[in-house]
Amino acid sequence: MNLHETFPLYISNSLTRQKEVFNPINPGHVGLYVCGPTVYSYVHLGNVRTFLTFDVLYRYLRFIGYKVRYVRNITDVGHLVDDADSGEDKIAKKARLENLEPMEVVQMYTNDFHEVLRTFNFIDPSIEPSATGHIIEQIEMVKRILDNGFAYEVNGSVYFDVLKFQSAKGGYGELSGRVLEDLISNTRELDGQDEKRNSLDFAIWKKAEAGHIMKWPSPWGMGFPGWHLECSVMSTKYLGETFDIHGGGMDLKFPHHECEIAQSVAADGQKPVNYWMHSNMLTVNGQKMSKSLGNSFSPRELITGDHALLNRGYGPMTVRFFMLQSHYSSTLDFSNDALEAAEKGYKRLMNALASLHKLEYKAAASDDKLNAEVQELLNDLLRNLSDDLNTAKAIADLFELSSKINSFANGQLNLGSLSEETFTLLKDRFTRIITEVLGLLPEQSNENSVTDDLVKLFIELRQDARKNKDFATSDKIRDDLAKIGVTLKDGPEGTSFSLN
RNA sequence: GGUCGGAUGGCCGAGUGGCUAGGCACGGGUCUGCAAAACCCUUUACACCGGUUCGAAUCCGGUUCCGACCUCCA
Numbered sequence: 411m412n413l414h415e416t417f418p419l420y421i422s423n424s425l426t427r428q429k430e431v432f433n434p435i436n437p438g439h440v441g442l443y444v445c446g447p448t449v450y451s452y453v454h455l456g457n458v459r460t461f462l463t464f465d466v467l468y469r470y471l472r473f474i475g476y477k478v479r480y481v482r483n484i485t486d487v488g489h490l491v492d493d494a495d496s497g498e499d500k501i502a503k504k505a506r507l508e509n510l511e512p513m514e515v516v517q518m519y520t521n522d523f524h525e526v527l528r529t530f531n532f533i534d535p536s537i538e539p540s541a542t543g544h545i546i547e548q549i550e551m552v553k554r555i556l557d558n559g560f561a562y563e564v565n566g567s568v569y570f571d572v573l574k575f576q577s578a579k580g581g582y583g584e585l586s587g588r589v590l591e592d593l594i595s596n597t598r599e600l601d602g603q604d605e606k607r608n609s610l611d612f613a614i615w616k617k618a619e620a621g622h623i624m625k626w627p628s629p630w631g632m633g634f635p636g637w638h639l640e641c642s643v644m645s646t647k648y649l650g651e652t653f654d655i656h657g658g659g660m661d662l663k664f665p666h667h668e669c670e671i672a673q674s675v676a677a678d679g680q681k682p683v684n685y686w687m688h689s690n691m692l693t694v695n696g697q698k699m700s701k702s703l704g705n706s707f708s709p710r711e712l713i714t715g716d717h718a719l720l721n722r723g724y725g726p727m728t729v730r731f732f733m734l735q736s737h738y739s740s741t742l743d744f745s746n747d748a749l750e751a752a753e754k755g756y757k758r759l760m761n762a763l764a765s766l767h768k769l770e771y772k773a774a775a776s777d778d779k780l781n782a783e784v785q786e787l788l789n790d791l792l793r794n795l796s797d798d799l800n801t802a803k804a805i806a807d808l809f810e811l812s813s814k815i816n817s818f819a820n821g822q823l824n825l826g827s828l829s830e831e832t833f834t835l836l837k838d839r840f841t842r843i844i845t846e847v848l849g850l851l852p853e854q855s856n857e858n859s860v861t862d863d864l865v866k867l868f869i870e871l872r873q874d875a876r877k878n879k880d881f882a883t884s885d886k887i888r889d890d891l892a893k894i895g896v897t898l899k900d901g902p903e904g905t906s907f908s909l910n
Numbered sequence: 911g912g913u914c915g916g917a918u919g920g921c922c923g924a925g926u927g928g929c930u931a932g933g934c935a936c937g938g939g940u941c942u943g944c945a946a947a948a949c950c951c952u953u954u955a956c957a958c959c960g961g962u963u964c965g966a967a968u969c970c971g972g973u974u975c976c977g978a979c980c981u982c983c984a
Contacts, residue, residue, distance in 0.1 A: 444984095454983095454984090457983090586913085589913080592913070593912090659984025660978070665980090697977075702983060703983095735923060736923055743922080748922045752934080758934095761947080761948090794924095800925095802924050806932035808932090810931090820948055881944070892945095897947085
């Protein structure tokens with residue numbers, strides 16, 4: 411029996427604004443699409459939070475027994491700088507400013523993106539398609555939309571006809587909760603929109619102006635695809651006309667995701683996605699962290715602490731843990747105090763994990779109450795993760811289990827009073843939830859065998875001093891080691907140490 | 911201005927119509943030569959005003975404040 415049958419997954423569906431039982435189209439299989447980055451600059455921490463949400467979703471789906479095809483795209487063309495459909499292409503602008511080939515820009519920031527994800531222990535998606543790799547498919551989709559009468563060509567560009575789509579198919583605005591009339595009355599008049607019949611229409615194919623580098627031949631002349639199109643095309647290609655879960659940041663809900671739905675319905679007549687999931691924003695002093703506000707910092711700055719807002723650096727696993735302590739659908743505010751607290755909590759959890767693996771089981775008089783308590787916590791762990799991926803609650807469960815593990819380790823509770831079955835489950839599930847599902851690993855330390863041996867030598871010297879009641883020397887060893895970041899811990903089985 | 915969301919204790923953050931969230935910090939204790947770690951105990955809550963209810967921080971209405979989207983952003 412699969413875990414997803416015992417602990418069925420519930421998802422807060424942005425489309426229906428309800429928490430719903432997750433039922434995949436093909437039993438046992440899940441198609442998951444997540445909007446990836448536009449690679450025109452370094453990723454910032456807010457991006458990391460979104461991708462973390464879906465990294466954990468991917469990990470958890472697999473954990474509870476689903477086979478998942480996880481598609482996360484790279485947008486490397488078509489995303490314009492300013493106003494809708496009239497600004498410069500983001501990649502092209504960067505290329506011009508830095509005097510690079512557009513594809514050099516793309517490669518550079520794609521490499522950076524991958525490096526960051528690796529640092530934070532993200533699992534690679536099954537497919538990572540790029541927009542420029544799917545120009546033909548995008549042209550095909552534009553044709554289908556045109557053939558179905560939901561787009562019009564003007565002067566080498568093709569625009570999606572939102573009003574026509576709405577009167578024929580309806581549903582535009584459903585995801586983001588917009589009312590078309592409000593949108594129309596609220597839209598500002600912008601330059602360069604004279605080609606559009608209505609200000610809400612959006613480009614699905616743009617004519618390349620003179621000097622535009624990233625362009626491809628099409629039935630409408632040289633040009634490039636519109637921003638929203640690549641996601642519709644690539645999700646359809648790899649996951650089908652209708653697939654299970656589409657994720658992304660809250661700020662993509664409108665217009666990006668709204669337009670994706672419209673395009674798919676217009677082209678193929680199918681509602682493209684059953685469950686929409688949106689992760690909330692990371693804030694700094696209560697304001698959204700964003701590139702345009704200039705209050706964002708890069709993952710690298712966070713790790714080195716090299717930023718005006720940071721007192722010091724924090725490890726990637728600390729950051730991962732910190733983010734998972736809140737629910738993905740809530741905003742999360744960033745501060746030094748919060749990070750410091752997270753770092754301590756994270757260490758506590760990893761210490762408990764290490765202790766758990768040192769425990770040796772020996773059956774003793776059983777304690778049914780304790781046994782049931784541990785079993786219940788282990789089940790809560792999955793119940794909470796299955797409840798719309800409530801990592802915050804799951805972590806609370808892990809801490810309660812940590813208390814138990816610590817008590818077993820120091821003899822305050824007798825491990826043998828658990829049934830062997832419970833102990834095995836504890837060891838397996840506690841470990842796998844932390845490492846496989848939450849993706850938390852012991853923070854990289856600069857430990858190596860030489861420092862190991864050196865510290866052990868000092869421990870022996872100190873041991874001798876203690877035997878001779880020469881506490882001045884033993885304390886000096888301990889205190890001076892502490893000053894250089896080595897903490898000694900005396901326990902019943904001798905002295906252990908940890909590096910900061 | 912329109913739409914949507916939020917306001918929880920010193921800090922961060924879950925959650926819920928009645929029963930301990932959790933982490934960090936603070937205080938007390940056990941252990942220790944003294945520490946550290948670990949464990950136990952403990953203090954500080956649900957923005958404001960009304961209403962529904964036997965009972966609301968949780969539901970409803972209003973007020974204030976904050977945020978997101980409405981233009982590119984995860």
